[in-house]
Amino acid sequence: MNAQTKIVPGAPSAEARIARYDWGALAAELDGQGCAVLDALLTPEECRDIAALYPEEAHFRSHVVMARHGFGRGEYRYFRYPLPKLLGGLRAALYPRLAIVANDWNQRMGIGQRYPETHAAFIEQCHAAGQTRPTPLLLQYGPGDYNCLHQDLYGELAFPLQVAILLSEPGRDFTGGEFVLTEQRPRMQSRAEVVPLRQGDAVAFAVHNRPVQGTKGSYRVNLRHGVSRLRSGRRHTLGIIFHDAT
Numbered sequence: 695m696n697a698q699t700k701i702v703p704g705a706p707s708a709e710a711r712i713a714r715y716d717w718g719a720l721a722a723e724l725d726g727q728g729c730a731v732l733d734a735l736l737t738p739e740e741c742r743d744i745a746a747l748y749p750e751e752a753h754f755r756s757h758v759v760m761a762r763h764g765f766g767r768g769e770y771r772y773f774r775y776p777l778p779k780l781l782g783g784l785r786a787a788l789y790p791r792l793a794i795v796a797n798d799w800n801q802r803m804g805i806g807q808r809y810p811e812t813h814a815a816f817i818e819q820c821h822a823a824g825q826t827r828p829t830p831l832l833l834q835y836g837p838g839d840y841n842c843l844h845q846d847l848y849g850e851l852a853f854p855l856q857v858a859i860l861l862s863e864p865g866r867d868f869t870g871g872e873f874v875l876t877e878q879r880p881r882m883q884s885r886a887e888v889v890p891l892r893q894g895d896a897v898a899f900a901v902h903n904r905p906v907q908g909t910k911g912s913y914r915v916n917l918r919h920g921v922s923r924l925r926s927g928r929r930h931t932l933g934i935i936f937h938d939a940t
């Protein structure tokens with residue numbers, strides 16, 4: 695199966711799908727919670743087609759067995775360029791919406807960096823900084839597998855938001871395996887958030903830091919994400935990270 699040809703005629707473009715969401719509400723949710731869900735970004739058929747790419751090595755530049763690195767249990771593969779059309783389209787269409795949030799966050803956190811309007815311009819910056827390898831990935835989990843809490847930072851240059859799309863249906867394809875975010879606040883105990891997702895839903899979330907409004911201005915919190923242990927079945931996820939890797 696070839697994801698390049700798998701956009702069904704009449705299926706909305708990535709741009710049109712992204713435009714359907716209420717980005718004011720999503721940005722408010724990202725500001726308040728550090729994450730926001732985009733319901734039904736992909737159809738069940740698209741989810742199955744993308745998950746079916748997993749064994750097709752030609753699509754990927756590398757394969758990571760998580761237990762070998764202490765990352766958890768399960769495996770993933772990083773796509774190679776050129777990305778499948780739908781994936782590249784989603785990354786380019788999501789970026790400008792999230793860049794508005796990212797620029798606002800940086801301003802509130804007192805970070806000087808601002809992100810350009812288009813993903814193409816941001817990728818040029820990554821490449822100029824020596825970060826040239828694509829980071830979108832396909833993850834695969836089986837019974838007992840889990841993903842340790844982590845941050846997807848791959849070099850100096852990092853876009854502060856990323857997206858994960860659940861390709862399998864909870865309850866039918868797998869049990870357990872919840873998407874988890876933790877937030878470490880200065881001088882406070884950590885907060886955990888479990889994000890309920892259905893097949894085709896996407897979660898946008900902070901990669902590492904985000905500002906939280908306190909009584910005396912904004913302070914910075916530190917986030918990590920991961921996946922709790924699968925109790926049964928098989929779970930696939932598509933991860934969209936906006937910065938390239940060194």
Ligand SMILES: O=C(O)CCC(=O)C(=O)O
Pocket residue numbers: 833841846857858873919920921930931932933934
């Ligand atoms: O499998 C998941 O839900 C999380 C995947 C992940 O860590 C990522 O997309 O960066």
Ligand SMILES: [Fe+2]
Pocket residue numbers: 844845846919933
């Ligand atoms: Fe991740």
